[in-house]
Amino acid sequence: MPPTAPLPDPEGRLLPLLTEVRACRLCAGTLDPRPVLRLAPESRIIIVGQAPGSRVHASGIPWDDASGDHLRAWLAVDRATFDDPRVFGVLPMAFCYPGRGDGGDRPPPAICGETWHDRLFAALDGPRLSLLVGQYAQRFVLGRRRRRTLTETVRAWEDYLPRCWPLPHPSWRSRIWMRRNPWFADEVLPRLRARVAREVAGSL
Ligand code: SF4
Numbered sequence: 001m002p003p004t005a006p007l008p009d010p011e012g013r014l015l016p017l018l019t020e021v022r023a024c025r026l027c028a029g030t031l032d033p034r035p036v037l038r039l040a041p042e043s044r045i046i047i048v049g050q051a052p053g054s055r056v057h058a059s060g061i062p063w064d065d066a067s068g069d070h071l072r073a074w075l076a077v078d079r080a081t082f083d084d085p086r087v088f089g090v091l092p093m094a095f096c097y098p099g100r101g102d103g104g105d106r107p108p109p110a111i112c113g114e115t116w117h118d119r120l121f122a123a124l125d126g127p128r129l130s131l132l133v134g135q136y137a138q139r140f141v142l143g144r145r146r147r148r149t150l151t152e153t154v155r156a157w158e159d160y161l162p163r164c165w166p167l168p169h170p171s172w173r174s175r176i177w178m179r180r181n182p183w184f185a186d187e188v189l190p191r192l193r194a195r196v197a198r199e200v201a202g203s204l
Contacts, residue, residue: 010040010085017123021116027096027109035095038062039120043089044203045196046121046130047071048137050093050169051108057097062090070170071133076193077200087203089127091120093136113140128199129162134169142166151181157188165192 011018018039025033036052047063055065063071063082072082082088094108095116101107117140121127132138135150141164147153153166160166168174168184178184 012041014039014041014120014123017119021095021120024095024116026111026115027094030109031096031099032057033096034060036060036062036090037092037095037120038083038085038088038090039124040085040089041123042086042125042203044087044128044199046089046091046124046127047133048091048093048130048141049133050136051105051112052092052095052097053105054097054100062092066172067170070174074167074170074189074192075196077196081200087200089124091117093140108136128202129195130164132160132164132166134167138166151177154184154188155181157191165195167192 009015018037021037022035024035027033034052034057036056049063052062053065053067056062056068061083062068068082072079075082077088092108094112096112098106098108130141132141138146138150138153142153142160145160146166147156150166150168154168157165168177
């Protein structure tokens, strides 16, 4: 895909609200606040992920890690397209790195989505697709429409169109998951790439 033109002021009228988010310290007692998100009013596809990892916490750049590389490969988009907020908004379930727990990164604090998501989504022009990356995003957005397991929810992707598309989290663990669920690469990813390519073309 061709690189998109640089944006002098991609946040536009969202700037006051995004400035408010970036000053948020609601979780200061349990984590080191550094909100990482990316939006433009016209963001066409919203990536609703889990929370930044340690590398993203350090760089301040969304999906600036191996999981991001894996996600871009799933979507078949290059870095310039992925980083254009007119195309992809990045709005995880928590905007700050939650720190390490026993089995990996701690879960995203629920207060973040509860505090910010409705306000931020309401400020957008009307994204055409939300990618629900991982169980936390699926639980928050789909609620009772979610299936019994993440695998069942991802397999039922057509039930959530045209506005939502559930995906596994593209961490290293997803490589094992993909080996157990070859239908994802064979059947889902080609359809996902076609949809994303249409939205990218429509946003430029
Ligand atoms: S995780 Fe969300 S609610 Fe908590 S401090 Fe960061 S921006 Fe605020």
